[in-house]
Amino acid sequence: MSHGKIREDKTCLNCGHQVEERFCPHCGQENIESRHPFYYLFTHFFEDFTHYDGQFWGTMKNLLFKPGRLTKIYLEGKRAQFVPPVKLYIFISFVTFLFISFQVANMDFGKQGAGKEKITKKELQEKVIGDESVQKLLKESPEIAKADSLTGGALKKALDTANASANDKKNDIDVENILQSKSITKSIGLQSMEDFDRREEKNGHKYETFRPFIAKIFEMEEKGLSPREITNLFIKSSIHNLPKALFLYLPLFAFLLWIFHSKRKWWYFDHGVFTLHYFSFLLLLTLLLFVAQKLLSYFEGSGFAIAMNGLFITAATIYAGCYFFIAHYRTYRTHPALTIIVGAVLFAINTILFTLLLMGLGIISFLLMH
Template identity: 30%
Template sequence: MKKHYRSDSNCLNCGTVVNDKYCSSCGQENLELHENFLHLMLHSVGHYFHFESKFFNSLVPLLTKPGHLTKEYFAGRRASHLNPISMYISISILFFFLFTANSNINKKEILKEDAAEEKTITKEEDTGAKNQAKATANAEKTVLAAEPEKEEAPAIKDKITIAGWEVPINDLNAKFREVRHDETKNALFRNKLVSHLPKIMFVLLPLFALILKLVNFRSKKFYAEHLIYSIHVHSFLFLFGSILIALKWLLPFLSGWLLFAGFVVSIWYIYQSMRTIYRSRRWLTVFKFLMLAFAYTFLLLMSGFGMVVATLYTV
């Protein structure tokens, strides 16, 4: 159906003079305000299918053609694809939503198993364990009383430093045991931990790009190009992870195989995308991949450990 365009040449959104159907400044279409219902519906449906077209033009090659979206982006063919950052945010929200739901399901199963194990401990076994502990303590006291006093050994370092913050190891162990055995605090700890993961991953994205730039130091690519590639890689990993979580719910008896397949496919995807973007020889790409994997795994472990410790002290 034919669209009704305004006769006035001023853009209602930004006030710029409109020489054609679209404003050259903000891109708004110069349509009549008072449309009938049919025009309104057709206009909305058209926008929807335009978005849907961009959606499938982005997600299908993201899953099936490693590195393709990055090449398209820097070749200037961007209008037909989703914005990389918007796509990353949308996919990461989906992934962490499913990841949280999956963690809650696993938590319920673990709690049921723990409860079943606790019921198997009889009162006689519990009493025997207490008596054994008392006997051991009395024996230790007797031995200590018989031994001569010795000079105290030098104190062993009992603190670790995380980002300039000293954390007592004994205190950390106590907090961990407390959270582990308290169902409410355990659930709160998991929820807070998962809520911090998107922030950590968003911070690690530019670091991933920086590692790529260092690994490919002979490449003439700008840092922004490495960053866009990093965004596309992480978008794939989160989207593929979302698909695996959904498949695990549908096919729980294949969870082990799905995890293995996810690991293999992820490695293959990153390797193949690096070949596509950086055009290095096979063995050189393998070497770069191993360096990237080592550095990024180290960053993940360090940031993950720091996040766990920080979360422990906030529940």
Template identity: 30%
Template sequence: MARPHNKSEFCLNCNARIGDANYCPRCGQLNTDKQVPVKQFVHDAVGDYLTFDSRFFRSFVPLLFKPGYLTNEYITGRRVSYIFPFRLYLFISFLFFFTLAIKSQMETIQVVNPYTNTEEQLNKLDDLVRTTLPDLSRTERETLKAELDSAFLLRGKPKDHYINIDGDKSSHSTLEKILDNKIKKLASEGKTGPKMFLKSMIDQIPKIMFFLLPLFALLLKLFYIRHKILYINHFVFALHIHAVFFLYLLIPVFIPDNTVFFVVIILLMVYQLLAFRRVYRQSYVKTIVKLNLIWMVYFFLIIFAILLSGLLALASI
């Protein structure tokens, strides 16, 4: 028999009057005094984790291997057993972009100073000249010295030299000047410049996705307008589709091989086809046609998003 706990007249969480009730009618907190027994503490600490853990595996496995299943479960109202779609998307997208960011950061750190090899080569050339010059005539020495002068200038810190092919810079807009300065800054970083830019772009993509997801759901609504499906259900399907994309694309991130990437793309194409068929219940022919049209439009939106993320990346450098 459970041991009765001490009750409080007022809720300790929201201060609502409870009386003899076991739970607060306003916020739902257990009616007890400030003293929490060990059993209750352990239950509160472990209970939520175990609940999330079971829902995670119940959601993760069908998301990977049963295309469209989670979306149909949500539409039919069976939702408590699975992780909320938006939370599932946030978790997987965070995992994907965090992995990309870490990998990009590691590659940036591993980049060698771009002038190190040049310096070593110049030192070797210097030694070669010292041993060779005594054997040359005076005219040959002067000619060789003149030709090598430009190479020896690289010993100091390289300076930026740009050819003005765009006319008077003073006539350019403020935005063009800012972009020009950002590009010059990236160029001055040598080999680390592209890595910095890529890392900044990766940091911007999750923000851009919050605009792309509703647009993808809107495309689904337009292409399946005859189906009596609410927009929110299209949005749930969009969350599941993008979550699967991020999960599968983690494979080539960890195994950077062209063959692996090709296999993953094929798997994603098959997954999409099966998922769309299961959710919208149309023939393979109609599904393939609509998939191609949807992704054709979405491709242009993605290109625009990439350009936007590039501009944001430049602005953040």
């Protein structure tokens, strides 16, 4: 219910019936002034969702700390005291992915640690000398300069850096530009799509299904993208597809619940309500986890932040798993042993299927990327 001013005129603007108090007894519309300040357009939704009677906050508390209670009460027909399942899922999904989208935009999933990638001289020398292509060049040509002409100067630069003076105070060197000269396709021995097609002819088209994906990698490498940047794009496309994946997976999750439970006692609708509440919980937990990581990012590099981040992730993962079993038991009232068995099977199946769905959507988005 909003906090709008009640109209002096008691005639409902919607249906014309007389309104004795705040709401029309005929159509249910609130009899408040129809003209509002501009900010009302933005605050009305949240006022309506979090209205003063505590429906929203009571729903949040039960959703987080009382597994299965919302589902049980809703299926019993007591539906006025809590936010409806669909409305709850849409709201939490919107807030969660709005927050995550801002965080993911600034993330670099290819970096190992903060700052540019570093490596010691000894490690670089072992990496360069141990590389098969470098060994081949050294064997074929006694002159480093001649061999270097085949690598565009990368070999000479790497060797010069690796053999720098031992008195140099900077024992760590920046090799990001050197490592970026490598590509994903060349690391698997491919020079072009024609090369891939020739190999497929010889191998009986074993990896033909990967052809669009490899073609896309070639396309992105031609644009100058490094392996790290390509990896970033793929991971970010998968994360941005998470809302779609969850929405598409909702009916399948409910369908699997329907398969494993009595068809006479439980309707597909009942499993849908359980699914909406459980997915809302997962989204809310994810949101809280991202908020915690954002706060810890201000202490980046400290042992406390690293320890707390690991603790939060571990605790959230364990709680999400336990939550499912507790909610399942309280909703369906099956024997504890049966709850554990059925829950474990459902958990394993859903984890595999959802991972495949998310990867599939990520690949499709990656292939359609311009």
